[in-house]
Amino acid sequence: MTVNIxxxxxxxxxxxxxxxxxxxxxxxxxxxxxxxxxxxxxxxKTTTLRCxxxxxxxxxxxxxxxxxxxxxxxxxxxxxxxxxxxxxLYPHMTVRENMEYGLKIAGVPEDERRESIEEAADLLQIxxxxxxxxxxxxxxxQQRVALGRSLVRDxxxxxxxxxxxxxxxxxxxxxxxxxxxxxDEIGCPVLYVTHDQEEAMTMSDRVAIMDGGxxxxxxxxxxxxxxxxxxxxxxFIGQPAxxxxxxxxxxxxxxxxxxxxxxxxxxxxxxDQLEGYVDRDVRVGVRPQHITVADxxxxxxxEHVLDEPLGDETHSLFETEYGNVTVVTHADFDGDDGGEYxxxxxxxxxxxxxxxxxxxxx
Amino acid sequence: MSAPTESEQRLxxxxxxxxxxxxxxxxxxxxxxxxxxxxxxxxxNAFTDSQAVITEFAWFPSPETVTLENFSxxxxxxxxxxxxxxxxxxxGTIVLVVAVSLVAGYGMxxxxxxxxxxxxxxxxxxxxxxxxVLGLPLYLIWSETGLxxxxxxxxxxxxxxxxxxxxxxxxxxxxxxxxSMEESAWIAGASRWRTFWDVVVPQTKPAIVACALFAFAIAxxxxxxxxxxxxxxxxxxxxxxxxxxxxxxxxxxWGDIMAVSFLMTIPPLLFAYFLQEYLLKGFEVRxx
Numbered sequence: 001m002t003v004n005i006x007x008x009x010x011x012x013x014x015x016x017x018x019x020x021x022x023x024x025x026x027x028x029x030x031x032x033x034x035x036x037x038x039x040x041x042x043x044x045k046t047t048t049l050r051c052x053x054x055x056x057x058x059x060x061x062x063x064x065x066x067x068x069x070x071x072x073x074x075x076x077x078x079x080x081x082x083x084x085x086x087x088x089l090y091p092h093m094t095v096r097e098n099m100e101y102g103l104k105i106a107g108v109p110e111d112e113r114r115e116s117i118e119e120a121a122d123l124l125q126i127x128x129x130x131x132x133x134x135x136x137x138x139x140x141x142q143q144r145v146a147l148g149r150s151l152v153r154d155x156x157x158x159x160x161x162x163x164x165x166x167x168x169x170x171x172x173x174x175x176x177x178x179x180x181x182x183x184d185e186i187g188c189p190v191l192y193v194t195h196d197q198e199e200a201m202t203m204s205d206r207v208a209i210m211d212g213g214x215x216x217x218x219x220x221x222x223x224x225x226x227x228x229x230x231x232x233x234x235x236f237i238g239q240p241a242x243x244x245x246x247x248x249x250x251x252x253x254x255x256x257x258x259x260x261x262x263x264x265x266x267x268x269x270x271x272d273q274l275e276g277y278v279d280r281d282v283r284v285g286v287r288p289q290h291i292t293v294a295d296x297x298x299x300x301x302x303e304h305v306l307d308e309p310l311g312d313e314t315h316s317l318f319e320t321e322y323g324n325v326t327v328v329t330h331a332d333f334d335g336d337d338g339g340e341y342x343x344x345x346x347x348x349x350x351x352x353x354x355x356x357x358x359x360x361x362x
Numbered sequence: 363m364s365a366p367t368e369s370e371q372r373l374x375x376x377x378x379x380x381x382x383x384x385x386x387x388x389x390x391x392x393x394x395x396x397x398x399x400x401x402x403x404x405x406x407n408a409f410t411d412s413q414a415v416i417t418e419f420a421w422f423p424s425p426e427t428v429t430l431e432n433f434s435x436x437x438x439x440x441x442x443x444x445x446x447x448x449x450x451x452x453x454g455t456i457v458l459v460v461a462v463s464l465v466a467g468y469g470m471x472x473x474x475x476x477x478x479x480x481x482x483x484x485x486x487x488x489x490x491x492x493x494x495v496l497g498l499p500l501y502l503i504w505s506e507t508g509l510x511x512x513x514x515x516x517x518x519x520x521x522x523x524x525x526x527x528x529x530x531x532x533x534x535x536x537x538x539x540x541x542s543m544e545e546s547a548w549i550a551g552a553s554r555w556r557t558f559w560d561v562v563v564p565q566t567k568p569a570i571v572a573c574a575l576f577a578f579a580i581a582x583x584x585x586x587x588x589x590x591x592x593x594x595x596x597x598x599x600x601x602x603x604x605x606x607x608x609x610x611x612x613x614x615x616w617g618d619i620m621a622v623s624f625l626m627t628i629p630p631l632l633f634a635y636f637l638q639e640y641l642l643k644g645f646e647v648r649x650x
Binding site for chain 1: 546553565
């Protein structure tokens with residue numbers, strides 16, 4: 001199975017005008033591929049998912065599963081599975097009845113139902129919970145039941161709508177491999193919606209970043225991290241977020257350099273590569289991992305604000321003429337409050353963005 | 363002479379507390395007496411010899427006059443018909459009210475349509491009119507349509523006055539059920555109707571009980587509509603029926619009337635007692 005979303009737009013009528021929730025989105029999810037749709041709230045990721053599920057209908061554009069056009073089909077006829085944010089187990093049914101419901105609707109005989117439920121329950125380690133009511137289970141167990149409910153149906157597309165956003169960090173880490181095992185087991189295209197970039201990075205084959213209803217970039221986790229197409233992706237992916245500085249491009253003997261904070265950083269690029277940007281303003285983006293703290297004589301002038309020790313590393317906050325800047329420092333780093341430092345950007349990790357469009361130019 | 367506030371202050375905390383307790387329990391006892399005494403009187407008379415009720419006045423039943431004879435009225439004359447009519451009409455009203463309020467409440471909770479809020483407010487307009495104001499036009503309409511003296515006619519009228527409350531309750535209750543549960547069932551292949559039955563209805567049990575109890579109270583205790591819409595002697599229900607027993611002229615057997623009244627009081631008490639937990643749950647709006 002392959003899911004193909006092409007030129008999909010979804011417009012909502014609101015009291016104060018029209019809201020374009022999804023704007024001309026084209027995306028393909030291959031068979032067995034785990035694709036994560038990530039972005040801030042209101043970016044259109046959930047609307048996209050609901051259109052694929054059949055709970056919403058695109059204003060224009062098409063959605064196909066293999067060669068079947070499902071754009072206007074009701075959810076009952078799509079053979080998809082969806083894991084909801086609020087889990088949505090039926091509170092008046094036992095765990096077994098919850099898992100059985102879809103099979104019952106499909107008219108699967110009872111002994112077959114029993115068999116596949118027990119198989120799924122074993123895989124999810126909830127075999128001893130089958131006769132309990134959902135309310136008596138913990139959040140993580142409920143999530144496993146919901147996974148099992150989808151697993152037994154063997155859907156042709158598996159959708160996830162921020163299923164872990166109500167769980168605590170430890171439980172999330174515990175469930176991630178479970179989700180991956182289950183989706184591998186089914187082997188169908190997976191569309192996973194989340195606002196948590198860490199979830200997106202750790203679980204996906206491919207990450208698609210959305211903002212303002214538009215697709216910003218889609219690619220493997222490493223690629224979107226290393227080579228963001230624009231400053232939004234650069235800032236959204238990666239923890240702590242990428243820092244940006246306004247700078248000016250200069251050319252010295254054919255080699256490009258950027259001037260910022262009274263310093264010049266020469267780049268691994270010739271002036272020709274930055275054609276059109278020489279002698280113009282750009283935004284420089286660097287990840288906090290690639291900024292080092294030095295004496296006040298070097299780099300960008302910075303005043304130390306606070307340290308957040310995490311044990312293995314420390315996040316230090318500085319105030320500069322470009323605003324607040326976070327730097328990942330050594331675990332033992334302990335800055336003087338109000339002390340003057342200099343921030344040095346790692347030359348090879350410096351990225352350049354167009355100040356108007358935000359597109360990455362180097 | 364000291365000012366009243368000072369004398370109040372001079373009362374010790376303990377005395378004031380005791381006074382408060384006396385006032386509290388005293389007023390509670392007074393109201394309980396006012397409410398319960400007529401019921402006591404009804405029960406007492408139901409078990410007292412018909413002659414004795416009229417000729418001798420007694421606060422307490424005496425062994426000589428206690429009898430079960432009055433209850434034989436249940437098998438005499440029109441009384442069994444009254445009781446059966448009441449039961450049939452009440453059950454009919456409950457079934458109709460629950461069925462319609464479930465569907466209407468679901469529709470209001472899940473579908474968007476124009477002027478929904480105005481429609482909901484309009485529903486409540488029915489409570490602005492007294493039963494007699496509604497009953498007389500209904501009499502004219504029912505007599506034209508042949509629903510007069512038919513139990514179904516009364517069921518429709520009683521359902522109509524129970525409905526606004528029941529629909530509101532069901533609407534608000536269904537709103538508390540997460541829509542994702544239904545969506546999950548649709549995705550699993552269940553039709554909207556099947557989802558309604560399998561997922562929504564089982565979860566509205568407390569609201570169903572609350573609506574049923576409300577309809578029960580309206581139908582079981584109704585006097586005005588039954589009096590107007592079931593004018594014939596042998597088709598009417600208990601409340602107007604007992605009125606007619608009294609009005610039959612000449613000799614009124616209070617013992618008989620109290621015996622019937624007593625028996626008709628038992629079902630509401632049992633209902634209220636056994637279902638009160640459900641009733642409270644039905645009225646509370648869930649947080650999840």
